[in-house]
Amino acid sequence: MSEYIKPLPKPSPTSRPYWGAARRHELQLQHCGACSSYIYYPRPRCPNCMSDNLKWERVSGRGKLYSYTVVRRASTRSFADAPYVLAIVELDEGPRMTTNMIAPPDQLKIGMPVAVYFDDVTPEQTLVKFKPA
Amino acid sequence: MSLKNQAAAIGFAELKPLKDAPPDLTPLMLMARLTADAIADAGLAKSDIDGFLVGMPSAEPGFIYPASAAEVLGINPRMLNVVDIGGASPAGMIWRAAAAIQAGMCSAVLCIVADLNRVGDQRVPVISVQREFESPYGNIGANCGYAMIAHRHMYEYGTTPQQMAKVAVDQRKSALKNPLAAFGDKPLTIDDVLNSRMIVDPLHLFEIVSPCSGGSAVIVASPEVAKRAKNPPVWILGAGEYSNHSSITYAPSLTESPIKPAADAAFKMAGVDRKDVDLICPYDCYTITVLVTLEDAGFCKKGQGGPFAAEHDLSYAGDFPCNTHGGQLSFGQPGLGGGMSHVVEGVRQLMGRGEGRQVKDAALAYVNGNGGIMSEQVSLILERRS
Secondary structure (H helix, E strand, O other): OOOOOOOOOOOOOOOHHHHHHHHOOOOEEEEEOOOOOEEOOOOOOOOOOOOOOEEEEEOOOEEEEEEEEEEOOOOOHHHOOOOEEEEEEEEOOOOEEEEEEOOOHHHOOOOOEEEEEEEEOOOOOEEEEEEEO | OOOOOOOEEEEEEEOOOEOOOOOOOOHHHHHHHHHHHHHHHHOOOHHHOOEEEEOOOOOOOOOOHHHHHHHHHOOOOOEEEEOOOHHHHHHHHHHHHHHHHHOOOOOEEEEEEEEOOOOOOOOOOOOHHHHHHOHHHOOOOOHHHHHHHHHHHHHHHOOOHHHHHHHHHHHHHHHOOOOOOOOOOOOOOHHHHHHOOEEEOOEEHHHEOOEOEEEEEEEEEOHHHHHOOOOOOEEEEEEEEEEOOOOHHHOOOOOOOOHHHHHHHHHHHHOOOHHHOOEEEEOOOEHHHHHHHHHHOOOOOOOOHHHHHHHOOOOOOOOOOEOOOOHHHHHOEOOOHHHHHHHHHHHHHHOOOOHHHOOOOOOEEEEEEEEOOOOEEEEEEEEOOO
């Protein structure tokens, strides 16, 4: 297997539970006990109400394709394997995520239902991607 | 209290962007030339410059930058700062200069940007959250974000590739009359744009700005200093700024940008209507950026940017002059000098120095600066009084 050369996340104290859950193939988001917002990406406090009453909750992993692009020419060498599909998914719980769609571009439509797909890119790191549902 | 009529642009300098980055050039060499040229253009002496706002050159960045750059240039400022709001930095400098002048901190501010196109493969974001949640998925550089905005705009409003391409085509018409435009040598058709290589669907090569080397400078001065300037003063009538995201994924909307609050604030301060504006200079890193700006700055209804561009002649000779220097798409993007090109063109036209592309009787201009992925917005209203 060839070496994985794309950038990898460097988890922070704030985000470590998120990436840890992804490694176990679970999508977990912070949920604010004060205003009931779901939060992505992980924050030190709720960006809606500034509460520190945040708990990790497993969410559905279901959402809709909000927008996407087929990157045919990447701006860095690490993505020289372009084309790839960069996407924004809106989760059923509300937040949007930057992600990749694992599907041929001609099968994609904005607004289509999608489901989470856990991509174990290295033995230590899993990225959160999506497939058509 | 507002910034209305508190300061004026009285001189500028602008270099023709170079497509390469000559090894014997540095950003500070360009800044030295621009400083000398802008001061001469305004008819001032170097000792008149007592404020210094500078953009951080990507080719030669550094901490505590303003004092070191000012020292090289021999300027002793009473106010100095880097303005770091991406492509909106130059427009942001203009109102910050006016605010410092209004506050009595200084009287003639040099707003200056220069850079060399040496970014190469180093487009790795330095914002830690972007490194963690964007880069691993390949959301690197600006192309992807704008492509997803364009795609969503097509989905929500039926905007077409032809309508987007029309922006680049009309701006090229003006660039043909701009000797400083890096891409101003031959006309462009809608077919040329749509037949150029697809880079990030739905954006083609000719809808995407080209990084260049170069720079520009504008001097903003108090009414007292403006009286002894060589050029007719171009007054800052209104300004507004707004930001509501960094990555486009976390913006409240992909298609409704923070331009609206910035533009509304600028027009309210200026006390003028959209219909009074003689030309607009909206930031144009991509064709879609101009359509969204037309909508959110209030020149057409939301979602109607595409049909508006298709129905109007946006060239200097047209019924709705827009980016009469060719925009960055045809002028080139010498780092932050891309964003300054919109300010300079607004000032140039209002001073009546548009030469072969002069907009007749231009008295009022709208300028917009845009940073990141529609992240930071600065709107300016500029006026020349008869």
